[in-house]
Amino acid sequence: LHSWYRIFIFYSLVFIFIFFKNNILIYSGTGSYGRVYLARQRDSGKFYALKVMSFRKIVRSKQQNHVLSERKVLEKLNTPFAVKLHWAYHDAKCLYMLLDYVPGGELLSHIRFRKQFSNDVARFYAAEIVVALEYLHERGIVYRDLKPENVLIDRHGHIKLTDFGFAKLLTDRTWTMCGTPEYLAPEIVTGKGYNQAVDWWSLGILIYEMLSGKTPFEAPTAIELYQNIVYGDFKFTRQFERGARDIIRKFLRVEKSKRLGNTKEGILAVKNHRWFVSVNWDLVAHRRLQPPINPKVSHDGDAGNYHEYEEIDLNEFKESSDEDMRHFVDWDYNISLVLDEE
Secondary structure: OOHHHHHHHHHHEEEEEEEEEEEEEEOOOOOOEEEEEEEEEOOOOOOEEEEEEEEEHHHHHOOOOHHEEEEHHHHHHHOHHHHHOOOEOOOOOOOEEEEEOOOOOOOHHHHHHHHHOOOHHHHHHHHHHHHHHHHHHHHHOOOOOOOOOHHEOOOOOOOOOOOOOOOEEOOEEEEEOOOOOOHHHHHHHHHOEEHHHHHHHHHHHHHHHHHHOHHHHOOHHHHHHHHHHOOOOOOOOOOOOOHHHHHHHOOOOOOOOHHHOOOOOHHHHHHHHHHHHOOOOHHHHHOOOOOOOOOOOOOOOOOOOOOOOOOOHHHHHHOOOHHHHHHHHHOEEEEEHHOOOO
């Protein structure tokens, strides 16, 4: 059988509908090279997110390294604060990844709905993100794309990080220009070598956005935006209380050696900051705190918290050449589990 059909036989997946447009290459403007579908395993009834990516679109947009890096990073993750990779597969047209489906929607949607978060709500989600980043950094992974669109909310109100297309295993510094403009750290903008400190910068941006509904360095043009970032030029409005202002300022230190989370005290300096004084970090790590947001989720496959996009015909994806496919020879993951079931 053709591998396109084998994927459905192997995993007994039933496509329901497309719920999420993914992998928009913001920095290059080339558009998307994949889609994510809500899928259900026929035997168990369990719901997953099935990420489908076109070989040819990936290669033409020169994103092989980012896609391969995402696959490698996801294989290493085993934490409730990030989506889990269940299997990966490929055929002549597409790459596939089966991931956790997270029905509570994006953190961005909840920020937009509430306009802005209270200190307590922002602190709760910032604390869970701190634990998620701690997990990644301990394993030598820099996330590089922390933003509210990539923080998903599960049906109980806890976070899961998603979209690891820009994540990378670091042995030293890296110089790649990638990420979302409003969330880029100054060392990325200026082309200097960088490390996990860029994630702490992004967390500062995210806390600011949760508390105000907008990012701190907004500007009419990209050039002005980057100038604001490089010079650390931003202001607070009156709704920011003193502790929040202080932690944001320390996360948004232009000099990365002085940035909160990247000093010699490391993660302890973050957890011991006065804005987090009321946080029990052990309870956060074990997800034992009551989340302040209770998303409207009627069942595990509820997609009401996501936008619906026009469905595309996957048969329109062109078959790839052997030259294109050679980049992904080690793509498949956990296929043996399926073969054992045949």
